[in-house]
Amino acid sequence: MDTGESEMIWLLSGIVLTSFAGVPGLFFSREGSGRERLACTLTLAGTFSGLIAVAMVLSSAGEIRLDLPWSLPGGALALRLDPLAAVFLLPLFLVVAAGSVYGLRYWPQRENPGNGRKLRLFYGLISGAIMLVLTARNGMLFLMAWEVMALAGFFLITTEEHKEEARRAGYIYLIATHTGTLALFALFALLDHTSGSLMFPDAGTLTAAGSGLMFLLGLFGFGMKAGLMPLHIWLPGAHAAAPSHASALLSGVMIKSGIYGLVRFTSFFAEIPAWWGWTLLLLGAISGILGVALAIAQHDIKRLLAYHSVENIGIIALGLGLALLGRSYDQPVLVILGLSGCLLHVVNHGLFKSLLFLSAGSVIHAAGTRDIDQLGGLLKRQPWTGALFLGAAVAISGLPPFNGFISEWLIYLGALQPLKHQNSILGMAVLTVPALALIGGLALACFVKVFGIVFLGEARSEAAVQAHEAPLSMLVPMALLLVACAWIGLLPTTLVPLLRGAVENWAGTDGGTMLGGSFAPLGWVSLIGWLLLALLAAVGLWLSRISRKVPRAIGTWGCGFQFPAPRMQYTASSFADFLVRLFHFGLWSERHGGQVTGLLPGVTRFSSHTPDTVLDRMLFPIFLGAAWLCRLLRACIHNGVIAVYLLYIALTVIVLLALFIL
Amino acid sequence: MIIWLFLHLALLLLFAPMLNGIIIKTKALFGGRVGAPLLQSYYDLARLWRKGFVFSRTTTWVFLAGPVVGLAVPLVASLLIPFGALPAPISFEGDLILFVYLFALSRFFTVASALDTGSSFEGMGAAREVTFSCLAEPTLLFVLLVLARLSDGLSLDTLLGSHLLTAWHSDAGASLGLILVCLFLVLLVENSRIPFDDPNTHLELTMIHEVMVLDHSGPALGMILYGAALKMMVMGALLVRLAIPWQTGWWLSDALLFLAGLAGLAVLIGVVESIMARLRLPRVPQVLVGTMLLSIFALVLVLR
Numbered sequence: 033m034d035t036g037e038s039e040m041i042w043l044l045s046g047i048v049l050t051s052f053a054g055v056p057g058l059f060f061s062r063e064g065s066g067r068e069r070l071a072c073t074l075t076l077a078g079t080f081s082g083l084i085a086v087a088m089v090l091s092s093a094g095e096i097r098l099d100l101p102w103s104l105p106g107g108a109l110a111l112r113l114d115p116l117a118a119v120f121l122l123p124l125f126l127v128v129a130a131g132s133v134y135g136l137r138y139w140p141q142r143e144n145p146g147n148g149r150k151l152r153l154f155y156g157l158i159s160g161a162i163m164l165v166l167t168a169r170n171g172m173l174f175l176m177a178w179e180v181m182a183l184a185g186f187f188l189i190t191t192e193e194h195k196e197e198a199r200r201a202g203y204i205y206l207i208a209t210h211t212g213t214l215a216l217f218a219l220f221a222l223l224d225h226t227s228g229s230l231m232f233p234d235a236g237t238l239t240a241a242g243s244g245l246m247f248l249l250g251l252f253g254f255g256m257k258a259g260l261m262p263l264h265i266w267l268p269g270a271h272a273a274a275p276s277h278a279s280a281l282l283s284g285v286m287i288k289s290g291i292y293g294l295v296r297f298t299s300f301f302a303e304i305p306a307w308w309g310w311t312l313l314l315l316g317a318i319s320g321i322l323g324v325a326l327a328i329a330q331h332d333i334k335r336l337l338a339y340h341s342v343e344n345i346g347i348i349a350l351g352l353g354l355a356l357l358g359r360s361y362d363q364p365v366l367v368i369l370g371l372s373g374c375l376l377h378v379v380n381h382g383l384f385k386s387l388l389f390l391s392a393g394s395v396i397h398a399a400g401t402r403d404i405d406q407l408g409g410l411l412k413r414q415p416w417t418g419a420l421f422l423g424a425a426v427a428i429s430g431l432p433p434f435n436g437f438i439s440e441w442l443i444y445l446g447a448l449q450p451l452k453h454q455n456s457i458l459g460m461a462v463l464t465v466p467a468l469a470l471i472g473g474l475a476l477a478c479f480v481k482v483f484g485i486v487f488l489g490e491a492r493s494e495a496a497v498q499a500h501e502a503p504l505s506m507l508v509p510m511a512l513l514l515v516a517c518a519w520i521g522l523l524p525t526t527l528v529p530l531l532r533g534a535v536e537n538w539a540g541t542d543g544g545t546m547l548g549g550s551f552a553p554l555g556w557v558s559l560i561g562w563l564l565l566a567l568l569a570a571v572g573l574w575l576s577r578i579s580r581k582v583p584r585a586i587g588t589w590g591c592g593f594q595f596p597a598p599r600m601q602y603t604a605s606s607f608a609d610f611l612v613r614l615f616h617f618g619l620w621s622e623r624h625g626g627q628v629t630g631l632l633p634g635v636t637r638f639s640s641h642t643p644d645t646v647l648d649r650m651l652f653p654i655f656l657g658a659a660w661l662c663r664l665l666r667a668c669i670h671n672g673v674i675a676v677y678l679l680y681i682a683l684t685v686i687v688l689l690a691l692f693i694l
Numbered sequence: 695m696i697i698w699l700f701l702h703l704a705l706l707l708l709f710a711p712m713l714n715g716i717i718i719k720t721k722a723l724f725g726g727r728v729g730a731p732l733l734q735s736y737y738d739l740a741r742l743w744r745k746g747f748v749f750s751r752t753t754t755w756v757f758l759a760g761p762v763v764g765l766a767v768p769l770v771a772s773l774l775i776p777f778g779a780l781p782a783p784i785s786f787e788g789d790l791i792l793f794v795y796l797f798a799l800s801r802f803f804t805v806a807s808a809l810d811t812g813s814s815f816e817g818m819g820a821a822r823e824v825t826f827s828c829l830a831e832p833t834l835l836f837v838l839l840v841l842a843r844l845s846d847g848l849s850l851d852t853l854l855g856s857h858l859l860t861a862w863h864s865d866a867g868a869s870l871g872l873i874l875v876c877l878f879l880v881l882l883v884e885n886s887r888i889p890f891d892d893p894n895t896h897l898e899l900t901m902i903h904e905v906m907v908l909d910h911s912g913p914a915l916g917m918i919l920y921g922a923a924l925k926m927m928v929m930g931a932l933l934v935r936l937a938i939p940w941q942t943g944w945w946l947s948d949a950l951l952f953l954a955g956l957a958g959l960a961v962l963i964g965v966v967e968s969i970m971a972r973l974r975l976p977r978v979p980q981v982l983v984g985t986m987l988l989s990i991f992a993l994v995l996v997l998r
Contacts, residue, residue: 409812411754422756422806431799432792444791451843459997462839466832472798473828480802480824484809490752556786560770564796567766571917575758578913579747588750588811588909602809602817610825614979 039088040098043113043167046082049074050128051160054153057141062149066141071152075132075159079125082163086118086125090530106230110169115533116299117166119375120292122530123382124166126516127284128159130509131277134390137503138397139275151191155278158184158286165289171220171230178216178289182209182257185286188278189270201269204647208266212256219249219297235299236540243301247308250297251315258290260349261319264342265647268326271338272402276393279334283341284386288378291348295374298356299538306360306457312353317467319346322645324474325615328481328608329642332402333392336482337385340428343471344381347440348374350464354446359539361458367539369446369552372531377439379527380520384427384436387513391421394506395486398499404485404604406496411487413499416507418487423514425479427521430472433561435520438554444468445552474611481607490598522561524554605640618645699773699783701945706772709953710923711735713930713960720964735923742916750909752812760807761910761917767800768924775850775931778952779941785851790838793850794831797884797925801827804918808906819905822975826890826902829982830883836989837873837880841936843996844870854932858939870936872992877933878962879985883978885926888967890978900972930959 053074057067089096095114102109113121132155141148161184164177186209190202220230223246227233252263259267267287271279294312298304323342330336351374358366394417395410396402411418427434447464491497501507520527590596612621619642626638643649715732722729731737749757773784774793805823808816841853844861862870883890886903895901907918934955942948973981 409752411756426799426802429798429802430795431802432795437792437795441788441791441795445788445848448788448839448842448848451839452846456997462993462997465839466835469794469831469835470828472795473824473831476798476802477824477828480805480809480820484806484820488754488756488806488810489812552788553786556784556789557792560773560784560792563773564766564770567770568762571766572759572762575762575914575917576755579749579758582747582749584749584751584753586748586750588752588813590813591815596813598812600814601812602814602821607817607821610821611828614825614829 039085039096040111040113042081042085042088043096043111043163044098046078046080046085047160047163049078049081050156050163051078053078053132053156054149054151055156057149057152062141062145064141066145066149066152068136068141068148068152071156072132072136075156076129078156078160079129082121083125085113086121089113089115089118090533104172106172106224107170108231109173110231111164111167111173112169113167114537115530116295116375116537117292119379119530119534120166120288121163123288123379124159124162124285126513127281127382127386130390130513131155131280131386134393134506134509135275135277137505138277138393147191147193150187151275151278154184154187155281158188158281162285162289166292169232171223171232174232175213175216175220178213181286181289182213185209185270185282188282189274191275191278192273195273197269198273201266201273205266205270208256208263212253212263215249215253215256216293219246219253222246222249223300232296233300234540235537236302238300238302240301240303240305244305246297247305250294251311254290254293254297255315256290257293258287258345258349259319259342260315260345261322261342262315262646264319264323264345265644265651267342268335268338268644271341271389272332272334276334276389276396279337279393280386280389283338283389284382287341287345288382291345291352291374291378294352295371295538298352299540304356304359306357309353309356309358309360312349312356313461313464314353316346316349316351316353317464319343319349320467320471321346321474322618324471324478325611325618326642326645328474328478328615329612329619329621329640331404331604333395333404333482333486334389334402336404336478337388337392340388340475340478341381341385343475344377344385344428347443347468347471348377348381350468351375351377351439351443351446354443354461354464355538357458357461358446363449363453363458364539366446366449368535369442369449371535371538372552373439373442373444373446375531375534376442376520376527377436380427380435380439380517383513383516383520384424384434387420387424387510387517388428390506390510390513391417391424394502394510395421395499397502397506399493399495401493401495404482406493407486408492408496408598408601409488409490410496410499413496414487414501417502417510418483420507420510420514421487422483423517425483427517429476429479431476432557433518433521433564435517435524438521438524438557440468440472441557442552477608477611481604485602485604485607489601492598492601492603522558522565524558528554609640612640612642620645620649695783698781701949702772702777702780702783703769705777705780705949705953706769706924706927709956710927711739711920713926713956714923716957716960717964717967720961721968724965724968735919739916739920742919743913745912747912747914750811753810753909756803757807757810757909758914760804760810760907761914761921763800763803764921765917765924767796768921768928771796772924772928772931775928776854776935777931777949778935778938778955779856779948780945780952782849782851785849787848789849789851790842790853794834794838798827798831800921800925804906807910811909813909815905816908819902819908822902823906826883826978826982829979829986830880833876833982833986833989834880836986836993837876840869840873840989840992840996843993850932854935856939856941858936862939866996869992869995872988872995874933874936876985876989876992877936879981881926881929881933882963882966883982884929885922887963889970889973890981892972895972900975927956930956934959 053071098111100109161181168174192198256263327339354370427436430436430440450458450461621642714735774789776782805820808820891902938955
């Protein structure tokens with residue numbers, strides 16, 4: 033065990049440099065460059081310094097720690113960097129660095145004098161705060177960092193505060209995150225009561241007695257941040273409203289702090305009640321299936337990506353649920369496969385989702401709209417952005433040879449383990465397999481739709497015709513993320529030591545040595561990946577060589593129709609219509625118009641819209657009803673008749689007298 | 695090892711287009727015609743090979759990625775599946791998931807290359823393809839779950855091992871019968887056969903898979919047809935091994951038994967196509983959900 037505090041200086045300087053990267057800019061005029069390059073350099077230096085700290089942890093296979101006394105009650109100022117935290121920190125460093133370089137051209141100070149400095153300040157602050165959340169080992173410190181992260185997130189979402197949409201999304205986020213934090217306050221108070229200190233207990237040291245309430249509080253508080261299905265209400269609006277590189281950070285990294293909280297919290301307990309795992313499996317399946325079904329129905333590219341975060345959080349929860357079940361039923365193989373799949377999917381989702389947000393941002397930057405049905409044919413105008421988006425789309429659909437497949441494969445393998453055991457209750461966990469298959473099929477449908485409608489075919493609007501390729505400083509960070517995706521997909525064995533360490537941290541066992549061995553042969557998967565890639569390259573090169581000289585001079589065959597127009601192409605709505613109608617039971621899409629009457633029908637219109645099932649269909653009506661009830665009550669009590677007010681005073685006096693006498 | 699690999703690939707590459715020939719011949723016999731020769735699919739491929747390309751000005755490189763992935767994926771996937779009693783050249787724990795996801799990759803690029811033409815007909819076909827396969831994929835996984843429960847491994851090679859023969863005679867026989875039906879339906883929908891899709895229709899509005907490849911031409915179309923034939927043989931191998939679990943112990947008779955099983959499967963498909971009409975599109979999801987329920991029932995039978 034490495035306890036040297038000298039290594040900690042790298043992490044601390046990383047946190048400080050990234051947190052305050054946007055501060056120098058505040059002292060300069062908003063009309064100039066706002067020291068945006070300085071902010072970017074500081075962020076890069078900070079993430080690099082943090083990366084050194086993580087590399088030290090991985091090379092020494094221990095953890096680095098810092099304990100300083102402080103005047104607040106309940107323990108010391110404690111930071112620990114162990115492999116479990118490193119799993120969450122690695123994608124953070126990459127995404128933060130890529131996003132800050134990308135932001136130089138995506139959100140330059142000269143074009144956004146009003147909010148550029150604010151954006152960079154809170155971008156740095158949230159990055160530093162998440163690093164602190166992931167390393168804090170004191171409840172008080174954790175909650176402080178959590179709150180800074182939550183508030184910085186609010187300011188990122190409301191960057192364009194002059195827009196009604198951004199303000200609305202920001203307020204919903206603020207209400208949601210603070211409701212979650214309330215649950216966390218209660219959770220840490222209970223934890224303090226149980227373990228006697230606000231310091232995080234070591235893995236596997238708490239007994240399960242009285243832990244049920246704590247789990248529910250943690251599930252609510254952390255699940256709200258992660259966006260598990262009934263708690264995801266803030267997520268679609270918030271990710272759509274923030275600037276794209278901020279959305280990438282929020283969706284790729286920030287929501288994972290909720291998953292980190294759940295993983296760290298469940299590691300405290302020596303034994304895990306079985307219903308914890310079942311609850312997470314159920315919530316994961318609901319999030320996964322309904323998240324992707326809602327995504328298919330969206331027309332706004334960033335809202336669509338946000339719903340995919342809900343879906344992927346569902347997949348991550350499935351992995352964690354399997355690992356918890358493995359602990360409850362004493363199946364170490366299930367623990368290893370479930371947790372490795374869960375953690376690897378955290379990394380993978382961080383990489384490909386931020387790449388998707390960045391390339392969507394490049395499209396929005398070029399075409400000026402987020403409406404998928406207004407785009408089209410962009411692959412000809414933005415070949416690199418299109419290729420990068422395609423790579424990320426293949427990865428997020430969980431297809432080989434990219435990284436999404438590796439993590440889903442581990443979760444699949446975990447879900448197949450209960451088949452081998454005679455325990456019939458645990459056998460129910462195999463239903464995760466078809467659920468994952470359905471999620472995978474729907475995700476494929478959704479991403480082929482987005483890529484096909486946005487990048488292929490003909491442009492559907494003038495804005496899409498005028499689109500241009502993104503500058504190099506936006507493309508290079510994106511390419512870096514795609515390389516990371518391909519790396520994990522083709523060389524998954526390089527991540528085995530990290531995952532092994534993290535599983536040991538979590539379960540407190542030494543079972544992680546088997547990963548990559550006979551029951552999860554990652555080497556074979558990577559071999560098939562390379563084989564597929566080689567075959568694709570060979571056939572593809574040959575086909576492109578023999579077809580190179582062929583002119584592309586004629587239009588697509590329109591079945592004899594002479595005047596095809598771009599508007600006649602399939603749109604995102606028409607592509608998704610079949611699936612949306614199949615999922616009507618969970619989506620309740622609204623459809624207006626489209627009825628044609630008579631032999632020679634006149635102009636007719638059709639529109640479809642899918643509001644959020646939980647927020648728009650349940651919470652708003654409930655809250656409106658509650659507000660109406662309160663108004664009614666107020667109208668009764670506070671009715672303006674003086675006699676009634678005198679009666680209140682008399683009643684109060686009588687009650688007080690009665691209390692005094694008793 | 696190398697010899698097995700070559701035998702595996704030779705069987706696949708040489709015999710795959712024959713299946714389509716057998717289906718066409720069966721349908722012709724039912725219709726009272728002589729029909730095209732058995733080797734017609736090979737002649738078609740050879741003819742397409744010599745032809746040139748025609749490209750729409752709307753298309754990009756993605757248009758050609760569809761045929762490339764569609765040909766490469768069945769080749770790689772075939773390495774994971776045993777051909778009858780001949781073992782799979784590559785086999786490891788969990789390759790069944792990889793098998794399913796490889797075909798998903800080919801679907802992704804086929805659909806993307808259809809959308810690349812900007813034609814609304816191809817859009818229709820693409821939307822139907824992804825919808826139906828979303829419903830067929832869980833069924834395939836349920837089937838594999840049943841097989842995994844009956845064997846003691848998680849690779850396709852052990853799933854389709856010699857224990858199947860005893861399994862047919864045990865209590866699990868009913869389950870195996872059910873999943874055989876499910877697998878046949880999945881095979882029909884994945885390979886766009888009647889009653890789900892009609893490969894010979896001339897009305898684009900009603901087609902699924904054929905309409906997606908409408909604008910392909912020359913060697914690219916040849917690659918698509920060849921890839922489709924390979925896919926049918928690879929998925930058929932799953933079914934044939936399940937239905938004919940015997941092994942003779944000599945590689946040549948094993949191979950002949952496997953090929954005879956495939957030919958029988960092709961005749962069966964031809965019979966179904968001859969005596970059934972294509973389903974109305976809104977009926978297809980209902981049939982697929984029904985198949986899924988059947989496979990769930992089979993899983994419950996072996997899990998209890």
